[in-house]
Amino acid sequence: MNSEANRLLFVVDIAGTLVFAVEGATAAMRANLDLLGLMVLAFATALGGGIIRDVLIGDTPPASLRDWRYSAVAFTGAAVVFFLHAFVQGVPGTLILVLDAAGLALFAIAGTQKALVFGMHPFVSMLLGTITGVGGGTVRDVLLAQVPGVLRADVYATAALAGSAVMIACCKLRMPRAWAAVIGGLVCFSLRVISVWRHWNLPRVIGG
Amino acid sequence: MNSEANRLLFVVDIAGTLVFAVEGATAAMRANLDLLGLMVLAFATALGGGIIRDVLIGDTPPASLRDWRYSAVAFTGAAVVFFLHAFVQGVPGTLILVLDAAGLALFAIAGTQKALVFGMHPFVSMLLGTITGVGGGTVRDVLLAQVPGVLRADVYATAALAGSAVMIACCKLRMPRAWAAVIGGLVCFSLRVISVWRHWNLPRVIGG
Amino acid sequence: MNSEANRLLFVVDIAGTLVFAVEGATAAMRANLDLLGLMVLAFATALGGGIIRDVLIGDTPPASLRDWRYSAVAFTGAAVVFFLHAFVQGVPGTLILVLDAAGLALFAIAGTQKALVFGMHPFVSMLLGTITGVGGGTVRDVLLAQVPGVLRADVYATAALAGSAVMIACCKLRMPRAWAAVIGGLVCFSLRVISVWRHWNLPRVIGG
16 A cells, blocks of 8 residues: 555544544533543543454554554544533534444444454454444443443444445455445445434344 | 364354353343344353453454354354244243353363463463353443342352362362363352252342 | 562552452442452452553563462452451541552552553553553442443542653653652652542533
8 A cells, every 4th residue: 555545544544533532522521520531431432442453353552552643632532522512512413423424434444454454254354343333432331331322222333244244245256455445434334324314223122 | 182072172162152142142132122232242241251361361363253153153142032032032941040050161161271271370260260151241241231240149150260160179189181171160060050049149248 | 670679569569459459349348249249349450450451562461360469469358358347347538548549659650661661652651551550440330330430530540640641751851760650659649649638620511
């Protein structure tokens, strides 16, 4: 990959980290936590998924701890929520949904890609991609002593899983990795946005 | 070990994974989670203990992620509960208790054995065996925002601890490893089953 | 470092482990858990922070599992609370606060130091030091299905963060590592004790 593409990827990655950090800090603010609580939840939400993936594939220290800029961006997200909360609360819900769906797609695809590079089986890579996408939000909810939202509602982890699966299917069809990633990411993003728009939900056991 | 014995061990291991996965998915169903929630809790319950053990002893990626069949079996457990829940709910409680005790014994002994192979101190191997047995259920309960059942009630982790301790004592007495494993496993299994049957509980601090 | 200093460090480390283990077991007793619950929470509170740090920096098996004496001390703490709970409950709150602040300072500084030795960036080392100090208590609270106290109240993680930051600043000023550690530890300890005494709290978002 040329350095131009690498730089683009880094910028996109940092943008996703910032979006997730702002969401984590907002959840902390709603739970009436103090400034440190905002920082911790921003960090956990933004970096938790990637850290779990890296620990599981044995790439330690995790990438987001090898480069101090990731933690710095996570804390920037907390600071934005703390000092500009009136502004953050004014952001339209639709924009947050779109940004979050983009972050989810990005993290899921990047996680799948990294797991493949580390020689994991495609099926396991799909799971690790999903964990990368939803792991941070899960850690955040566990720290807030709540059942993780991804287990409970809408098509969220499912979108990540579908995007990863499509990416891996495209790779199996001998498509170039970059194309596979873009198609997988678009599937995850669209599925997430459409599912909110159309109120899709996964089936449950009736009377379970 | 000859390949015949290896194959038997693999089959037993897969059977234990399936039992724990069904239990995890059943807990998810009771908490009114959707299909994805069932999959996640089946995965966490069945593979969580072994994954924690492998991360702690530094054997990453964890064994259950190196072989895609473990995840596949976990999801099969979730599918069984989802599509055949009427059937699963009809399984007698006694059978579930016996299968679960067998899974617990198997996981605890396998965990102790692996920790010893990786050169951990016998005392720490005993702890890691117990974590292998009860770790998955603990992760499941944390994800359901509940105090883990193993901390709260009956002789469960204690049975795993006792089985591991007996296995290690047998090894110290220069018994062959396979015999030590069988004796330790029987102690764990019997202690668990008898403790439920006789309503045994560990002591608590009175008025604490 | 000469062996005399090493021995002193080991004694101090074991003392900190015991204090945290007693606190974890006391929390378990208050939640009406049984003897095994006390052992698990003592273990998690005393060793959780260091284990998380070691998994993240890739030093597995974690130091506290390589030496069986750490687990033994953690379980000793649980036994002390179980058998001598009348005595433990009679310990003045001020003494507990001072011992806990000392343990926090010790763990935070030792964690920062180890992260630096493993080549982590100073900013990330500061975070890892803080995680070492507060990680155990966080795991304990998650297992009790509570929002971790460190996210919610007073200057606790903040004291660890400040101590780590001061230690790193002193290192940057080319102070000898041992001096930097002592100054950082004193900052963490004093900040914690004074903040309880003066009822300091971190700011929150008003009306958030």
